[in-house]
Amino acid sequence: MRSKLLPALLLLTTALAATAGQPPQASGDPNYAGSASCAGCHSEQYQAWRGSHHDQAMQHASAATVLADFDNSTFEHYAGRYRFYRDGEQFMVSFTPAEGGEAEQFQVLYTFGVEPLQQYLLPSAGGRLQALPIAWDTLQGQWFDVQGDLQPEPHERIHWRNGGLNWNSMCADCHSTGLEKNYQPTSDSYATQWAELNVGCESCHGPAADHANWQPNATSLRPLPSGQAALTGDQATSCGQCHARRGPLLAANGAEATATARFSEMHYALEVAAPPLYHADGQINDEVFVLGSYLQSKMHSAGITCSNCHDPHSNQLNQPGNALCLNCHEADYNLPSHHRHAPYTPAQSGHPRDYSGTLGNGQLLPEQSLGNQCVDCHMPGKVYMGNDFRRDHSFRVPRPDLAAQYPQLQLPNACGSCHRDRDASWAAAAIADWHGPVRDSHFAEALLAAQAGGDQRPLYALIAVTGGYNQAPPIARATAVQLAAPATLGSELEALLRQQLNSDQPLLRRTGIAALSHLPADYRLRVLAPLLDDSHAAVRLQLAQALSDITVSQLPTADQATFTELQREYRRHLKANSDFPSLRYQAGVDAHRRGELEQAAADYRAALALDDRFNPARYNLAQLYYQRGDRDGATALYRTIVAQEPRAGAARHALGLLLGELGDSAGAIDQLLAAAALNGSGRSWYNAAILQQRSGDASAAQHSYQQALASEPDNRDYLAGLVSLLVQNNRRDEALAAVRAAIARNPYSRELLQLRHQLQQR
Template identity: 45%
Template sequence: MQRATKVSVKGDFSGARLSALGFEHRFYSKGDTFWVETQGEEGVAKSYQVLYTFGTEPLQQYLVATEKGRLQALPLAWDTERSLWFHLQEDLKPKTGEWIHWTGGGMNWNSMCADCHSTGLKKNYVPADDRYETSWQALDVGCEACHGPGAAHVKQAQAGTTINRALLDMIRGETSQKTVEKCGRCHARREQLTPAFEHGGHSMLNHYLPDPLSQGLYHSDGQIDQEVFVYGSFTQSRMYQLGVTCTHCHDPHSAKVKREGNALCLGCHAAQYATPAHHHHSPDGASRENTAYDRGTGDQCVDCHMPGKVYMTNDFRRDHSLRVPRPDLSAKFGTPNACNNCHGDRSPEWAAEQVRLWFGDTRAPHYSDTLTRAAVDPLGTRQALITLLQDPAQPHIARAATVQYLAQLMPTDPAVRQALLHGLDDSNALIRATIARAMYDLPLEQKLPDLLQLLDDPVTAVRIAAARSLVELKPNSPAWHTLNRDTHNLLAKAAEEYQTQLTVNSDFAASHIQQGTDALKSGREEDAARHFVRALEIDDHQNAARMSLAQLRYRQGDITAAESLYRKVISQEPDAAAPHYALGLLLAELGQLTAAETELEAAARLGANPRAWYNLAVLRHQQGRADAEKAYLQALELSPGNPEFTQGLASFYVQNKQWRKARTLIKQSLSVNPNHPLLLRLRQFLAQAPQT
């Protein structure tokens, strides 16, 4: 980041124009200043002075000031490789007023960029005024960004005394975990927990919580998908497990690799890996017949073990999980693989067969096998997930990733709940924090004793996660009076840290959604509504907030408001099942049966939702319609043996005197739930019915 000058600006500001998204953008200069005419907040042309440049290659962005202390990154960037202007968001087609529009929060420097691109940054967001008072010690990334305060070090150097290395942060000789964490402060997808990072031995998780391979950010097997940077992928790698750090491959000050091509990998690995005997590609990188090489030529280590993806239109970044290509998983689960990244004209099945011919029938065990299967079938992968979670030899971030699946089973599966509770004692803080957060919706009595032990955890992220999941524990709650004074004090301190995190992030919609949800747990309905409304003011497409607000208004009896909110969600996300389902139930309650049927059927088909099929069946059943049977059967296909669904369909058969169908149905359901009392009563009733 630099101030915009004739030296720092690389783009063409000589009157150049760019037509994009139905608007002609103009780039020009006035004396020593640089200007852009583009679509402003009101949707009409407006000129903005470029105050700062952002980045150098392969693209350079530009920052302009708007209002209330905001610096915004223009979506118009200069391609330094092709020397042309381009629009960063042509595929998104953002509209004015949306969070992703360049004037919104998604392109706000203060909250989205500054913490990693300046030194000694304090965001200083003022929620009451929706204003920023951002400050920094150095505009760009300087020595102190990584090494911490340097005044004492400089004083020693000037005095010619022996340098005390302990005065500096991030020095040679640290463990690989510490070094990677310090790089990961910025090279990670993470949540900020505190107003500013403090040097001097603090771990990353004292100030940030890295994302544990969440679906939507990463592919189900842990490969990069969205812009997640490097920490989450590198900490999955065997390299990291064996003590390799970022600085083994990259110069920490230039970020450039220390050697070019395969020479970088062969600094540690045997030369045989850079031969056709291993990679099975032409040694000169020549394209073979019937191939369509896109990224790489197959004879470079990174082609197979570090495939990448283009971000920001022209910025190619490599996945650092350094994994073996698994086209067999691509064929089964649709995950990407390095082979088909280059051989785009071939199928994953073809690539999997090539791998089999070269390396044999079996693949080495890998956590990605479990994670990809869990994304499709968490229940069927239950034991494999527990085994992965409890295996300290596996990457900690992959172990933490299991929690997103196990948490779905936790309320009804005692073995899963026990495995997660055991994980609260894990030596890795990310695992402790991830599990503690996952316990948020458990009844207080099921989580209280285990979360209390985390309130004095040495890592801030863990304490905050525990306080977050104990948010309903208040001085007026019965459980409070069972605790001693020391525990009260620990809880108060952790709760204060949690509130600090929410305040630090109060310029994000997600913070207000969380605060609204917390308020509902405490029975403060209007506080909850206020936060949900604020979340929508920040980002009108945050439909999690809109759904929560709709459900709150429904419970309060404001049916009109609830219906309007559900319809707004559907207008923005027509393929989302949840709002169709909620609206369908509401319309059925209002007696608007035709409209209710339309919404319930949409919910059932879009979400493969057994409950939606059941409600649709009941609605049709109540009208005496024969097609109720089909809806009941669809519900049971998705939830075999479900007693409630079985009772509904059995009732339909009995009313229509289809006794044989009813008995067959009960028999099938009992094969799934052999001891369920409702099913046993139904069988007894049908034993007395006609045998035809």
Template identity: 35%
Template sequence: MHLFSKIIVPIAILTSTFISSIVFAQTEQQCVACHQEQVSGWQQSDHAKSMAIADKNSVLAPFTEEVAEHYGQKAKFYRQSKQFKVDISYGKSIDTYTVDYTFGHYPLQQYLVETKQGGYQVLPFAWDSRVKDEGGQRWYHNYQDEEIKPADRLHWRQPLQNWNGMCADCHSDGLKRNYDLDKNQFSSTFTNINVGCLSCHGAMSESHLSQQQNKQSPTVATKQGAWHRKAGQNTAKWQGEKRDNSFMEQCFACHALRAPLTDGIDPKKAFLDQFSPQFIQSPNYHVDGQIKEEVYVYGSFLQSKMYANGVNCIDCHDQHTMKIKIAGNGLCLQCHASEVFDKPEHHNHQANSDGAQCVNCHMTENRYMGVDDRRDHSFKIPRPDLSKKFASPNACTSCHQQKDNDWAVAMLKNWQVKPRADSVSRQHFWTIKNGLPITIEQHLAIIADENLDIMSRATALQMLGQSTEQLSAPLLKPYVTHKEELLRLASANVGVLVHPGFRAELLAPLLDDSLKAIRVAAARALADVYIPEAVVASFDQAFKELTLANQLSSWRGEGRLNLASMAMAKNDLKSTEQAYKQAIEVEPYFDAVYSNLAELYRSQGKDNQVASVLNKGINQVPTSALLHYAYGLHFVRQKKLPKAIELFKKAMVLAPQDPQYPYIYTLALDGNGETDKAILLLTDYVKRYPQNQQLVELGLSFSQKRQNRQAFEYFMSLRQD
């Protein structure tokens, strides 16, 4: 593995003019002096190579006049003196940039360029650093299968490709974004250019440093114990003092899909005191909880039996190299009996083959960023039967790509492998995640089932809105005061379902929770209700934290959108309008902002401004189904159904996966006296969206209206009671 010669320890220090020179960080020098073995391991890690100043030692791509092209966008990479340059052209325009930093090293390396003062963007092309035999040693576009035009949120010059906001805090020690809300400008700083000692250990105390200088051994707090497998046990159990796995909070800070609540990461603070995590919902996760989008590790690992039984990151990964401790099945066989699990009788594949590797069945890979294969950490058993129901992947057909799920189910049956019976709660959880209804009693039973993992229970709690439009305070109260922090967080998020008259009393304890994520979620839920005098001070403080969190993210459209929502909750319509307009300035290709601003104008009876905003939005984002839908609703209110129908039809074309658009389209056809056409179309739509009962019910209604018995019987046959 290539080590960057200039990265001995994390060494870059920022000045007010960003990076002006490279010097040794004093605290890091002191670490190196006494922890040479740990530093040697760290030098082999991805952390050590997370970011570097671009020079001949850190840049892996040739930069020898190579040209990369993607849907008409061209990039030429070359060197000029000691600088690394790139010319990017789209049409006749050519822009030249200087590469200031490398980002990562394997299996890809990205490059950062300054596009405005203090603002750095990731180039649209990355270097595939894998060996040539694996398809590497080439330039490729970050979105290989898509044409990303300039008027697209994903275009490389837009906020979603911004280093300061999107990436920086997990690639450098002590990163501070320092975003100026009014100027829409960053002046970011960091302590060390890459991820080193400070990111995990924090700044050491003076007493610790003086101990090292006096060559005294520091006191290391440990938990005595080990994993032991007794005779007759297939899997080891922890023996000894209860494990303290709280250190994983530091890992989760970067290995989780989450929204930041603070500027920068403090390794000595709890994860939920700095971030609000995403739960395991669509579209980021499959129905059965497997990872789908780029969600990292937190959400999947918390579903696992390993997490529930006390396994932590460094049971499998070396804490400094971050590499797995043992190659192959030996890693798993530290705890799982080889005579049971590493046998063809268990895995039904030839010994030592790819199919016999534990991880290939229980930690399937997803590919992200074009070349980066990452494993699912929920450690699930292959379930092709669930794949048939939910279109989720499974290890069998992922490997045997020429085969289907029926084949895989049959093979498992031939092996006399019968999946363990799924609990009623688990089945109901999958049902709601698949978008189908269950009763409120069934839904509450999922949340109460302590045999389910905490991540699934918390996700179910957050999804209560699928089973009820309003929630009574007594039903939610046990989770407001629950010992499990994720259940408290989810109860705060779902608190808006409680009647405004009872909401403040119910959620008041969460305003003083020890974790910021819970406090700000409670403040968000209480923003539009009366706050009793006794809790005003707590609410004001939590609301201030919520405001600061939204301001931190206001370099992108969602942050400004959240600021607008907060102003709306306070009935401050002027500030709401201003925040929406600022969101458009910050991110002009974010369609939701136009839709929300139009809705604000609609509520004020400003129909001309509604049309103007939606027109502007469609001109900026012509591929937005949402804006065509919103504009169609405007014409419905104007009683101009033909125009509305045209726009709804366009929305269907732009977002064929969304059943809401055919629903509103056929509803408009009916309103326009074209009910028979609507019925005919619905017979096709219910096949296209087989799980959507709204379309079935609409078909039944129209069939009754037209006394179409044949159509009525057809839709009745599809009804799910």
């Protein structure tokens, strides 16, 4: 069995993340004036902000800020027993492991959040703060585990003592103002600083020291830097810095990022609306926050922005219930003739949180819904972190017909949020009865058709913005770009992807670059070089990644200085965020592509040290070991993947091939058959058949060859293998029948006709 059968190097595009670490502290950055400096001139806005969720995003732990019961209350957990108590002015947590042993004591330094839950931050080595997973439910008044049924083990990244619940890298950037993470890779420690502990005025309006420090006899204030004064126009640029699922770019590490760079859309790279973060139709699934769904909406396309619905200072809705929607929409939408439920009244009595209250302003759970609220149908939601119900902001028309059409994709539908005893077909029939059988075209139809059946043509139409998808928002087109199969030179898809490089939308330029990154170096240089000085950081860094195997001497002299600076920027990005296993892994991929195998191996191992279950790094490390001739090392790595992920078909396939090379035919066959059962791969069936044939098990080999052909009926390798087996066992007539069946599908194939002739001459 030849080495070319091993899987290719996984060049996944994923978003990466310090001296002994110092405890987090104020930076004293002179560019920031602090929120209190705004109160004198902007009293109304300041008073609205005071006491808001932004104001209370992070606070020093004190009797005034801690909401939980620290009066010797306890919480029993799968891992052990937590006791919450006071030691003078200090708030303490005692943890006793389930397996017994000494109890550990932790001091709570900060509160994190305020409603519907409050978490607590504990100090850890290397300047870290860690978020305790046992949080206080401020609505029910009880302790609970925000991780639910996950039950992570101590070696897993999502365990609360590890990176998944590390404040410095996972939380701080959005819960404090002017955050500088300051991760130091060599010591694996942090010296994190903030300009203001909570989310203050300058988180949204930018550093304001020059604006605030004016002379008493001045006739006017010095204006804020361009674009940092009022949140006008597309406020998603500012709100989306935090209210989005996004990857970090140039992390704020002192001199490596200016205050202006920290305050901009260039601070992050938005994730597209693809699984597993989103459902296959773009509805929210994982904890994606708001921006990604909002950018899918007609509201965003029409110019409706965040402050049309939300007061940006108090964080409350501008009006309760349907009154908010009726600011723009016709009153008929508030009638039972439209929503088909009981009439709406401003305060629905008897609910734990009525629509006129201040506790969330309409954030009712599905079981508290009455069906007559606009948000019930057009903003269904999901509970995250155990008790935090958040709504989908794509404002879409309910489409239970799509959920019924594609049951294998397990799509939610708004009707099912309340009618949990009814299926999607029932809901689709009800909507058709109310509003007729025809639904308006939606980009979700293209995304679903491709993901359900593998038909890429609807994606091509969506990428090109033609036909029924001509109103598709950029994020939908970018999602289609990411979902589309890798392009081949000269294909229709390749032409469509090249068009995205000229888009005025950074998200489309970025996803276009990523989709073309697998093509040959000379092509990438020619097609991507015009973007070297792109104005958007996310695009530039994606470009640097795409060209990470290119040397400066390969570029024209005029572009060399720009390319050199781009690579410096990219390396700063990787270093600043190297506390994320995904970016340590990406550094390894880059080194691997350049042929720097020792560096690549070091980076892959570093990624696994951060997260032992980050198996993309283990896959590539196994491939690297194989390249160097270390088959035993590669085998051990694949065995670990299979042990951690029993349904990892690709790992089982690779392990089977390696075991075959090492002479363990029985083990190889077991792994290849398991891979075939998991991924339906004809190649796994085929390789199992070869080994079964060599082992003398003709019956099993014939079955495997036939399964391979069933998955790819016109694959000549699979047909040749079956014919070889049948001829070897003196079953020429059966071999001839198999060839004739192939000729019936391909009547002009010279290769098949010659094979038939050879069999007839035997």
